[in-house]
Amino acid sequence: MSNVKIGDSLKRFEDQRFLTGRGRYVDDINLDGQTRAVVVRSPYAHATIRSIDTAAALAMEGVLLVVTRDDWQREGFKPMPTKSAVKTNADGTPLKEPPRHALAIDRVRYVGEPVALVVAETLSQAQAAAEAVEVDYDELPAVVDPVQALAPGAPQLWDGIPNNLCIDFELGDKAGTDKAFAEADHVVSLDILNNRVTAVPIETRGCVAAHDAGSDRYTLWNASQNVHANRDTFAEVLNIAKEQLDHIAPDVGGGFGAKNSGYPEPVLCLYAARRLGRPVKWINSRSESFLSDTHGRGQTSRVELALTRDGRFLALRTSTVGGIGAYAWTVGPFTPTGGSARTQGGPYHFPAMHYRGRAVFINTAPMDPYRGAGRPEATFQTERIVEYAARTLGFDPVELRRKNLMPPEMLPHKTPMGLDVDSGDFPLLFEETLKMADKADLAALRAKAEGAGRKFGFAIAPYLECTGGGPKEHAGVVFNKDGSIELAVGTSSTGMGHETALAQILAANLGVDVDRIKFRQADTTATPLGGGHGGSRGMEVGGNAVKQAADEIVELAKPVAARLLQSETEEVEFADGQFQAGASSVSMNDVIEASLDSDKLPDGMEPGCLDHSSVFERGVISIPNGVHAAAVEVDPETGVVGFLGYWVMDDFGKIINPMLADGQVMGGVAQGIGQALLEDIVYDPDTGQLVTGSLMDYGLPHADEIPNMEIGYYEGAPTKKNPLGVKGAGEAGCVGACPAAVNAVLDALKDYGVTHIDMPLTPMKVWKAIRAGGKHDPHGLLGDAA
Amino acid sequence: MPEISLTVNGEQITKSVEGRTLLVEFIRETLKLTGTHIGCDTSQCGACTVHLNGKAVKSCTMLAVQADGAEITTIEGLAPDGRLNPMQQAFKDHHGLQCGFCTPGMIMRAMALVAENPEPTETEVRHGLEGNICRCTGYQNIVAAVLDGAKALRS
Numbered sequence A: 001m002s003n004v005k006i007g008d009s010l011k012r013f014e015d016q017r018f019l020t021g022r023g024r025y026v027d028d029i030n031l032d033g034q035t036r037a038v039v040v041r042s043p044y045a046h047a048t049i050r051s052i053d054t055a056a057a058l059a060m061e062g063v064l065l066v067v068t069r070d071d072w073q074r075e076g077f078k079p080m081p082t083k084s085a086v087k088t089n090a091d092g093t094p095l096k097e098p099p100r101h102a103l104a105i106d107r108v109r110y111v112g113e114p115v116a117l118v119v120a121e122t123l124s125q126a127q128a129a130a131e132a133v134e135v136d137y138d139e140l141p142a143v144v145d146p147v148q149a150l151a152p153g154a155p156q157l158w159d160g161i162p163n164n165l166c167i168d169f170e171l172g173d174k175a176g177t178d179k180a181f182a183e184a185d186h187v188v189s190l191d192i193l194n195n196r197v198t199a200v201p202i203e204t205r206g207c208v209a210a211h212d213a214g215s216d217r218y219t220l221w222n223a224s225q226n227v228h229a230n231r232d233t234f235a236e237v238l239n240i241a242k243e244q245l246d247h248i249a250p251d252v253g254g255g256f257g258a259k260n261s262g263y264p265e266p267v268l269c270l271y272a273a274r275r276l277g278r279p280v281k282w283i284n285s286r287s288e289s290f291l292s293d294t295h296g297r298g299q300t301s302r303v304e305l306a307l308t309r310d311g312r313f314l315a316l317r318t319s320t321v322g323g324i325g326a327y328a329w330t331v332g333p334f335t336p337t338g339g340s341a342r343t344q345g346g347p348y349h350f351p352a353m354h355y356r357g358r359a360v361f362i363n364t365a366p367m368d369p370y371r372g373a374g375r376p377e378a379t380f381q382t383e384r385i386v387e388y389a390a391r392t393l394g395f396d397p398v399e400l401r402r403k404n405l406m407p408p409e410m411l412p413h414k415t416p417m418g419l420d421v422d423s424g425d426f427p428l429l430f431e432e433t434l435k436m437a438d439k440a441d442l443a444a445l446r447a448k449a450e451g452a453g454r455k456f457g458f459a460i461a462p463y464l465e466c467t468g469g470g471p472k473e474h475a476g477v478v479f480n481k482d483g484s485i486e487l488a489v490g491t492s493s494t495g496m497g498h499e500t501a502l503a504q505i506l507a508a509n510l511g512v513d514v515d516r517i518k519f520r521q522a523d524t525t526a527t528p529l530g531g532g533h534g535g536s537r538g539m540e541v542g543g544n545a546v547k548q549a550a551d552e553i554v555e556l557a558k559p560v561a562a563r564l565l566q567s568e569t570e571e572v573e574f575a576d577g578q579f580q581a582g583a584s585s586v587s588m589n590d591v592i593e594a595s596l597d598s599d600k601l602p603d604g605m606e607p608g609c610l611d612h613s614s615v616f617e618r619g620v621i622s623i624p625n626g627v628h629a630a631a632v633e634v635d636p637e638t639g640v641v642g643f644l645g646y647w648v649m650d651d652f653g654k655i656i657n658p659m660l661a662d663g664q665v666m667g668g669v670a671q672g673i674g675q676a677l678l679e680d681i682v683y684d685p686d687t688g689q690l691v692t693g694s695l696m697d698y699g700l701p702h703a704d705e706i707p708n709m710e711i712g713y714y715e716g717a718p719t720k721k722n723p724l725g726v727k728g729a730g731e732a733g734c735v736g737a738c739p740a741a742v743n744a745v746l747d748a749l750k751d752y753g754v755t756h757i758d759m760p761l762t763p764m765k766v767w768k769a770i771r772a773g774g775k776h777d778p779h780g781l782l783g784d785a786a
Numbered sequence B: 001m002p003e004i005s006l007t008v009n010g011e012q013i014t015k016s017v018e019g020r021t022l023l024v025e026f027i028r029e030t031l032k033l034t035g036t037h038i039g040c041d042t043s044q045c046g047a048c049t050v051h052l053n054g055k056a057v058k059s060c061t062m063l064a065v066q067a068d069g070a071e072i073t074t075i076e077g078l079a080p081d082g083r084l085n086p087m088q089q090a091f092k093d094h095h096g097l098q099c100g101f102c103t104p105g106m107i108m109r110a111m112a113l114v115a116e117n118p119e120p121t122e123t124e125v126r127h128g129l130e131g132n133i134c135r136c137t138g139y140q141n142i143v144a145a146v147l148d149g150a151k152a153l154r155s
């Protein structure tokens, strides 16, 4: 397939193996002599470990090893570090980072925390032996709600960390914001819960670890979204050089952030593999995943909006308390602080803003990135308070938003949160989205719903996003004699289709046949560095690395082309796969072929001279933005919500592959709708036991619960922040969907006086809210803790 | 250990299995057909869906010994020579898969659905896929693929 261009909906190369059952996920890997590991997990939310007796387990058939805290302490293994980008309290002191060991040492602090690793010949032997490990606990009081954890008298997770407070962060102009509130005509204030959820990739986490005693080298195949960063963490824990550990992610069955972190289990397996001299395989069960995967959101916020009499926004003030679990996990402290601060206020013009975010230790599984990590929370806070203001002050919600969007003339603009908004046309996207919805004839949809005894609701939700994740990416290109071109990138596709999109960028920029490209990713043996997955960085950082490598290869190829053209290097121009000098031209294909043949090369150049690696470094993060709109119907008798339409306009800058971008938006919207209506991680408030510990209790959306979406792109304002002009597409769907869905449902309930329901808007909650009418305490969640 | 005989992807197989071995384990571990996936432990996700005597079943919900004498088709059996069948092709054309982990189960379920109801409506497809969870695609493209795959299989 030649002449592939940026912007083509090129079909995916990875599909062939996935469609025929020939994908290679970690559970499909089986090595000679392989053993099986099972983790012994804490049954208590908070307890002191008195003793661990492994004798009975070790005596069982097939059992090879039981790893406990004794091994960890004897070996002097290090705790796993947090890599939070925000590490400083508002008063300048550092955040609290208590030691996070791969195995509990003296206390367990959440149900599911690893206490031991049992390794046996077979899985069933390991499972049986795990039951036989005797751990003697002294149970302690637990706290699972972050607001309660801050209160006086709450159970304390850590000695020396008063009030369970990890970090107390502030951003923005406090004095200016307070002044604007004091002088405003209108002020609205509402406590909002962004409920705790988890990513649930359909492939659970798992790994296969091996160690070679002769070379003292480790190999880890791991369902990881971040092999380079995780390798560094594991090497640090095990006191080995990172060069001793090859970390490879095979095909990964979804991640959405839940596979970003350096988790305990792989490092336990690496150690066990060394101890046994045999490979160790560990696959998490789904139920264990709910206990041990990182969670997302989990924020309780007071959001306040100051307006003029005619509805101009003057200031936004947010105070958030985020429950980050029992430890400062990889980036856990960042999400409720800097992560949620940056995009506060969305695409609206706010003269003043102030954000306070507190990250609090609680007796739950850890908090780490989940698709959007902070931006969905910020967008939800902003859009909920705007909707609430419209409802309680009597503004039309569409008009109120329209009036306050930043006009394009205002850009570039630095928001009071320090976000560098360079490009976009927010009013245009807003109107385009309304037009899309209007085409579906909202009046007719309303009439139909009402005719059937249902309530109709509509909401529009603009969002402002920002990218994140590792700022550097490596792209390496090797040209082979057989005509294939190897492309190795340090990004990590867990379904997004980089194997296609990044090949597309290379092919389009070199003007070569895209079928020739053989793609490798997420493998520390293939690229010396890599930023993996996260922050919608795949095209923004990875794509630009590939483009940069391609551009540099063109320069390297010019002398080769000049010789073929019997011209001078300086005379040679390159466009559309052709090198041109005067009237004659030669294709990139021919130049590549010549570059592998010493007879055709200029003096001093060797075959393979076009093989090239490049490292791209992002300067400033990009600002994807867009608008979501939803139409719903609510059955007042049952509280059941159904979608009548869903529309999205996105500005992702330049779109590399619209088909793949659509897929990202659709999947993101489905996850947002899932949280809005169904999904909820629930811990028992007294015992700290996980109530939603399986797919029977945790409501993932099914095919009949997600609407068809109509999606449009605006490419009229590409960013100049990177050469491809891309802004990032991976998380935006998830950012806009919660407010669109929730506000649409609340619009449907306005006749009942219902102004707020916290997510998820399950039929029961909707039904109860209808029965309660307008009775709702706007400060019922945070009280004085805000 | 009991011995079972069954046909898998057209091949006659006789193996001894432990009584407690699940069909999905037998398929993945014993037969090394790793296209059938495991996504849960409560029979909810459908990643393990295969055809048993022409019907879609979740292979994690039954024991291997219960499949004695049965005819089983797994995802590997749909395109033995690597050429995608019309349903597989429709999934590719409509971008009905991302990470690919739910995909074999989705396709096996979709094939059974279309065999029972060759001309399904969108609503019927969405209901028909209720037992299969996809976390990546938001279902829209899967539904489009199944409708299109059904059409291609009809012609």
Ligand code: FES
Residues within 6 Å of the ligand: B037, B038, B039, B040, B041, B042, B043, B044, B045, B046, B047, B048, B049, B058, B059, B060, B061
């Ligand atoms: S593995 Fe989930 S339904 Fe069988």
Ligand code: FES
Residues within 6 Å of the ligand: A202, A253, A254, A495, B096, B097, B098, B099, B100, B101, B102, B103, B133, B134, B135, B136, B137
């Ligand atoms: S494609 Fe990933 S779960 Fe469906």
